[in-house]
Amino acid sequence: MAFGSFDNKSSSHAVSEINMVPLIDVMLVLLVIFIITAPLLSHSIKINVPQASSEPVQQDPKVIDFAVDAEGQLFWNEQPVTLDQLPVLMAAEAGTDPQPELRIRADVDTRYEVLAQVMSAARRSGLKRIGFVTRPAPSESRSPAAAGVD
Template structure:
């Protein structure tokens, strides 16, 4: 049985992807090895600033207790005085984000009133704190 090589020449239409996969794996390994070097960056001696930092680690929290008492941080505040206290606190914290914590027994209307005062005081971001769902 002899191979007929003269008359059955057909163009090869299949692409061999094995070398492509090999090259891609080598490139992936190279990028994985060099990526940590790019995140470290250049060593730079930064100048010192005398200004206060703009971002605080601890966000400003407005709480409403079960007894419907309103607290700005740890300090109790009357609903009528909430706007002025919030305005001062926003100037001190230099951030327009507030977290609102409310007991589940507090009437919804009071929570909406407090949210209205927050908006009037200039709060741009409001986060409502909830407990995680427990099945």
């Protein structure tokens, strides 16, 4: 493999091979740098940290079960309430720590207007955690028609 010669008789064509020597030199220099700096990075300083003997406080988050039936009747933890009582109840719960989660269960035939009023009252009172309780739909694979059974 001749890269060049002083012979003018040979045809001058471009060398199509990549010179790997500079790349290998750079890689070896980087390897040496990492070998030298790696032990310095794992050096640690011993510090005496104060010890505390307290245990973490276990707080169980409270859950408010709110239900709306098909007729639009409201239930706060299974107790019937009116729409006018909701802001007072929600404001009292919003001031507690940790703030409870409001879980709304609504009948399929419940009017959206009632749910919108409940969610609006919850936001105005300061409740931040609002969720909906749903029931999973029956899967099609369980029905006899989907399984091909007549």
